[in-house]
Amino acid sequence: MAPPDSVNVLRTARNLGERVEQDELVAEAQAALGAAELSPMRTGGQKYVYRAQLEGVSVVVKIVAIPETAYATVVLERARREVELLSTVESAYVVRVMSEAVEIGDRPEAVCWVEEMLDGSDLGDLRSTFPWDVNQTWPLIADVAQGLAACHELDVVHRDLSPGNVRRRDDGRFALMDPGFARHLARTALTGLYQPGTPGYLTPEHIPGGQPTLASDIFGLGILAFQALTATLPLQPTGDDAADYNQLKTGQVPPLRDIRRDVPEDLAAIVDRCLQRQPARRYLDAAELLEDLPSADARSASLVSS
């Protein structure tokens, strides 16, 4: 085994190499997209996200590095799908894509594209403000459901609803982002495949061999609403995959009002239904959920009476 200082030297060298590669990708993406003034916002896995300027407008540039492995095709396809989906969906509640997916390099080494810059904060950055009031949570459910409905209308499952993929705009509206794992049901083989997702935000259909349905996104939205209202996850991940999968497969989330009594019954009933273990017992898609949501006036009335 190498001594610790050698490990650090190796790690530094690798980081430096990655940074040089990343800088090259950024330069190529900048040229390919016609964007300027790229400054890093965040990095996640193989995806680099930059703030940039495009013809005087603030935008987001996303670059997905394609690994030199057998996994390359999957990563490339996922990036293309994200752009294709975003360009197809038309909704004020889903982030808008402003370019096509542009491939960089011959292999290719990366794919990049431009999205609109959304003001506000990711739900992930707002977790410290949980638990939310009821009047903060209704718009979360209604707006994300609107965004999902735009996807579901095209038979597309988002598959990765998590706080990092939902943004609260400065005007209070919520928008859906990063459908990088989205799957078009009609174009999908029906055999079981591993489902991606974020620990704590997985659905019963995320277990290995599970099949995503539109109702899976409903469960995902239920998790977000439950967490916003209680500051806890409905099913806490243990770190043991087998135990977590079993819990997802067989466990039922406790009723919301068992944890927070002051939530109005209509809101609790909607969140509880979203979190039904059996997909047939949930709303089958976002349109069905939206039909069941009370109007803004009724929500206010429910707030007053509670």
Place this chain on the structure above:
Amino acid sequence: MSVLLQDGRRGGHLRWATQGIQLGIVDGVVISPFHTPRVAVPHHYAGAKVASEVTDAGGEAVFDPTTHARLLPSSDDLAHYDTWQLWGLSGVGLDTDVRRLEHLERVFIRQHELSAPSLAPTMTLDSPLGVEADQALRTAHLARGLERDCWQAVSGRRSFWRSGADLDAYTGQLAALRAPCWMLTMVNDTVVDNAPDLADTDAFAGFCRTVHSLSQRGRVIVCHADYGGLPAVAAGASDIGTGWDRGMRYFDPHSFQLTSGGVQIPASYVTQGRLGSVLRRDTADTIARLDEAQALVLRGGPMPIDDAAERVHHLRQLHGLVIAINGHGLARVARVNELRTFYEQAMADFTNLLGRLPRGSISESLLTRWLGDPHKVLERYARAENLW
């Protein structure tokens, strides 16, 4: 809706069915290509005549392609079946899109010809996981693509309905089809006698749980069920499939085989409505000799003088029970309570009879088969749903 007659080969089937409709104790007929030919042959009317006479009498005519029986390896009684020409040049099976589409299109055309609702075919499943489950789901999706509002069917052996969370996940995928009507079948490997076999509590509770889920958005028909389907009715099914013979009351693979020895005409039985049971006529006579007044109450009517009268009596008793449960609408606690009360009263009456009748005239196992096991199924399902 409440009671539908499954198809059968008894010569009087159509006449008895239309009489039942006119008496208000039958709501319709499920036509099967195995038992009704497309082209009339001696002693068997053509499917179109059956459908039109049923609808003329005020009933509902459903054409079930019965593909879940056709694809059983043992099914070889195809004399009537083949007259319907339900398969294309690519052959019999639901294992490729070409075969699926050819079959679906032919099935839907035949159903249109009969003015029957479009009902998609399915296959009998052992598990909600694996290739066959995927094929059945793919078939259902294609059917919906061809006819958005078509009815759908689910057919499985006990292992399928017993598969817990995997079944629920599969049901979720089916529910996404939003079919206006579901026809569910519990496939038996073998049927040995005239009494229901609900001993596999987990399987039947899973069946009920699925009925509960699917009935939230659509009508559910429990096929080949008779009295054994009552827990599913409590769980939300609106209709029950029954008939004159064993092969109509239970899904019996022998009904589709040449080696079945023909129609299984039952020995003479008498339905005991209040006992939720069908007992042999000699037992019914013994009960009557013991206490004629009580026998009248237990039967739910006068002693049927012959099998024709028993057919009407059986349907009237079953119909009354289904109507009583359906009277609670989708109030599931009330539905469950209605049947629970019935079972508990019936078990008390049956137990009382066991103590009073001469030894050997009635078996305790019949109490288990007709009431004890179904009651356990109801309880298992209802407790899991917090309805007990």
